[in-house]
Amino acid sequence: MLMIACIALASLLPAQGSFAGHFGTATNIAIALLFFLHGARLSRATVIAGMTHWRLHLLVFSTTFVLFPIIGLALGLLVPTVLPTALYAGVLFLCVLPSTVQSSIAFTALAGGNVPAAVCSASASNIIGMFLTPLLVGLLFARTGGGGVSLSAIEGIMLQLLAPFIAGQLVQPWLAGWLGRHKWLVTVVDRGSILMVIYLAFSKAMVAGLWQQLPLQSLVVLLLIAAFLLSTVLAITIFASRFLGFSRQDEITVAFCGSHKSLASGVPMANVIFAGQEIGAIVLPLMLYHQMQLMVCAWMARRYAERTAAERALVTEPQGAAQ
Structure with missing residues (x-):
């Protein structure tokens, strides 16, 4: 709802002129602070404990950085008859993004998975x-005629995202406990920075006339593509987990970590990689997919949890009857 409110605000009162410049600087600072806090929160002991399950991590990384891009390239067959080129760039960008951290772990915990x-998988995926x-x-963009990424863009990502994360890891022993007692701070910075980026991106899109150029048919196509991506990847990750003999706890982890795409990392990266281009159209597929993955995976997590609870009840009931 807050994301929709930001889009509405950007449509009515877009950031322009000097205000847009100052707001952009504040947004960059908020993003850097966000990744610093992520680095300061991440426990090294927890990462080491999770790193031992290499088959699970390999499946998650293969899904995130191999399966998704392959599907994204295949969706290029829809250009330009069904999907406009500008929106396809956003779909392809969505397919090469890392997994989320917060929602992947939260849904895994809710469903009773391998937390x-x-x-480990979600954090490593982001790094x-x-x-x-x-x-x-x-x-991929060079192969599809969309241009590549410059060295300055990579440097920008390193400075804005990786450097603060490393700095957070360096001070993690001293800050982790305090941040654990003040989780609201991370939540405010996390959601606030995303909302700032969305407002700025769609302000630029509004000034450039994005909504006038985006017909309703294209929006429907994006929703169908997001549904296709999510359902396909969830089905493949669940089938692959069972085929490889993973436990249900591991299956839950692979499904959620493998199918999610990070809005927190994706929007800042888009700002750097596609600087000077139409950012609104590029992040729109990501925003739609992100909302869909939250709703679908929340439902899935509850179903997993209910199934586990029902099985435990069946196990304990005969024992109680026997006593």
Whole structure:
């Protein structure tokens, strides 16, 4: 609802002129603070505990950085008859982004999955994505005629995202406990920075006339593409987990970490990689997918939790009857 409110605000009162410049500077600072806090919160012991399940992590990374891009390239067959080129750039960008951290871990915990492995996979996906996403953008966009990514864009991501994260890791032993007692601070910075970026991106889109150029048919197509991506990846990750003999806890972790795409990392990366371009059209597929993954995976997490609770009840009931 807050995201929709930001889009509405940007449509009515878009940031322009000097205000847009100052707001952009404040947004960059908020993003850097966000990744600093992520680095300060991430427990090294938890990461080490989760790193041992290498098959699970390999499946998650393959889904995030191999399966998604392949599907994204295949969706290029819809251009330009069904999907406009500008929106396809956003779909392809969505497909090369890393997984989320907060929602992946939260849904895994709610569903009764392997939480330490989820922490490791989601966090590693974001760290690796800082390097791999710009490289995939350069490779795939060059192949599709969309241009590559510049060295300055990679440097910008390193300075804005990776450097604060490393700084947070360095002070993690001293700040982790305090941040654990003040989780509201991370939540405010997390959601606030995303909302700031969305407002700024769609302000630029409004000034450039995005909504006048985006017909209702294209929006419907984006929703269908998001539904196709999410359902396909969820089905493949669940089937692959069962085929490989993973436990249900590991299956839950693979499904959620493998299918999610990070809005917190994606929008800042888009601002750097596609600087000077139409950012609103590029992040729109990501925003739609992000909302869909939250709603669908929240429902899935409850179903997993209910199934686990029902099975435990069946196990304990005969024992109680026997006593």
